[in-house]
Amino acid sequence: MRILLVEDMSELSEAILERFRAEGHAIDLENDGAEAEALLRHAGFDLVILDINLPTMNGYEVLRAMRARGDRTPVLVLTARSEIDDRIVGLDVGADDYMVKPFDFRELSARCRALVRRRTGEASNVFTQGDFEFDRGARRALLGGVDLELRQREVQVLELFLGHLGRVLTKDEVADRIYTFDEAPSLNAVEQTITRLRKKLEGSPLQIRTIRGLGYIASIVEA
Numbered sequence: 242m243r244i245l246l247v248e249d250m251s252e253l254s255e256a257i258l259e260r261f262r263a264e265g266h267a268i269d270l271e272n273d274g275a276e277a278e279a280l281l282r283h284a285g286f287d288l289v290i291l292d293i294n295l296p297t298m299n300g301y302e303v304l305r306a307m308r309a310r311g312d313r314t315p316v317l318v319l320t321a322r323s324e325i326d327d328r329i330v331g332l333d334v335g336a337d338d339y340m341v342k343p344f345d346f347r348e349l350s351a352r353c354r355a356l357v358r359r360r361t362g363e364a365s366n367v368f369t370q371g372d373f374e375f376d377r378g379a380r381r382a383l384l385g386g387v388d389l390e391l392r393q394r395e396v397q398v399l400e401l402f403l404g405h406l407g408r409v410l411t412k413d414e415v416a417d418r419i420y421t422f423d424e425a426p427s428l429n430a431v432e433q434t435i436t437r438l439r440k441k442l443e444g445s446p447l448q449i450r451t452i453r454g455l456g457y458i459a460s461i462v463e464a
């Protein structure tokens with residue numbers, strides 16, 4: 242998942258970054274409301290974790306601006322108990338979920354997964370097709386019961402393709418979803434990751450084809 246965290250409390254943001262990176266997600270941090278809003282205008286994320294009390298522009302305003310321009314990216318709001326108001330409880334600010342600080346990090350990551358899953362229409366954390374199985378929570382893929390031992394990037398790419406079956410993804414789109422801003426994505430590296438993943442997926446029902454000049458398309462092939 243490509244995630245944007247908007248949070249100005251550095252102790253908390255560091256802990257969240259660490260947790261999500263360890264889980265193999267690409268997560269960027271913004272600690273200013275207006276800057277986050279500007280960033281969200283031109284960068285695509287799978288999920289936004291948004292604090293309410295922020296410098297220059299509060300979380301409600303950031304969220305309102307997103308929804309006003311038709312951005313439907315799932316948003317999970319973080320709030321202090323003292324800031325919680327009816328708008329959050331009713332979620333009528335356009336948020337998809339909220340958590341009250343302090344919270345359990347495992348719960349935060351579980352709720353984030355659920356939001357992204359809901360968005361892509363998947364019913365469970367485990368994708369199963371024939372003898373192929375991918376567990377989004379455990380970040381693990383099995384073929385005929387054997388662990389494919391995917392690297393972190395390969396897991397990210399696999400997750401991305403499973404969420405976009407039958408749709409062409411350009412190399413740039415893949416890079417955008419698996420690298421943070423600090424990582425300076427290289428299209429060459431994307432290509433290599435996909436080549437390695439494809440090799441590991443040999444014999445599985447998931448096929449990633451190259452569409453020359455366009456990008457890649459993943460589909461399920463019946464055995």
Ligand code: CA
Pocket residue numbers: 248249250292293294295
């Ligand atoms: Ca804050």
